[in-house]
Amino acid sequence: MADLQRGRFRLWPWRRQSVTAKVTATPPTLQEFADKMTELIQLERGIVALYYYLPDDTLASYAQTLCRRHQAQNLREAGADREVHTKEAIFELWQAVGALWCSEVWQLDEVLATFSYRIIEALRGQPEVWSVVVDPRAQFYGLAAAKDDQHRYWLVLVVGQKGPGGGIETATAAR
DSSP: OHHHHTTOOOOOGGGGSOOOOOOOOOOOOHHHHHHHHHHHHHHHHHHHHSEEOEEOHHHHHHHHHHHHHHHHHTOOSOEEESOGGGTOGGGTTEEEEEEEEEEEEOOTTOOHHHHHHHHHHHHHTOHHHHHHHTOTTOOEEEEEEEEOTTOEEEEEEEEEEEOGGGOOOOOOEEO
16 A cells, blocks of 8 residues: 555565466376376266276276287377177177377477366367267277376277176166
8 A cells, every 4th residue: 555655556566476387297107197097087987887898807998908019019090999899709799899099299388287188179079080989889898098108198099888788787877
C-alpha cells in the first residue's frame, strides 16, 4: 500500500529473478514406459467399455514375441491385426485376438506423461488401429515394450476373448 502512495506500481518479486535453464528429462526405463502405457490404455478402455482388461500370460508372451520381431525389423509404422487367433496355434481356444503396435522416438525435454499421451493420440488418430483398444469383445490383454539406443520405443498390445472351451471365467474387472 505504501508503494501505491508514492506513485509506483510494484511487480511480483519473482520478476527480478533470472530465467532458469531448461531441465532435460531423461528417457524412461522400459518398465516405467510399459506401466504408464498400461495405465493409459486401461483408462481409455474403462471410458469406452466401462471395464478394464484383465492380464493374461499367453497374450503377454505373444506381445513380447511381436515386440522383439518389430524391433529387429525396425518397423516404425503403427499397425493392427484383428484376426490373430486364426493365424496362431496358441490361440486355438480363443474367440477373438487382436494386436496393435506402434513406434515413437523420445524427444528431448519430454516427460513420460507427454510422451505416452502423444502415442495414445497417434493411435486414436488411426481408427483401424484404435479399434483394437476399444474392441467390445476383448476381455484380456498383454503388453510389451522395447527400446533402442536412439531412444525409439516400440509398443505392442494384444487383446483377446477366450472361447467357451477355454476353461476361464468371463468376468472382467469392473470400474
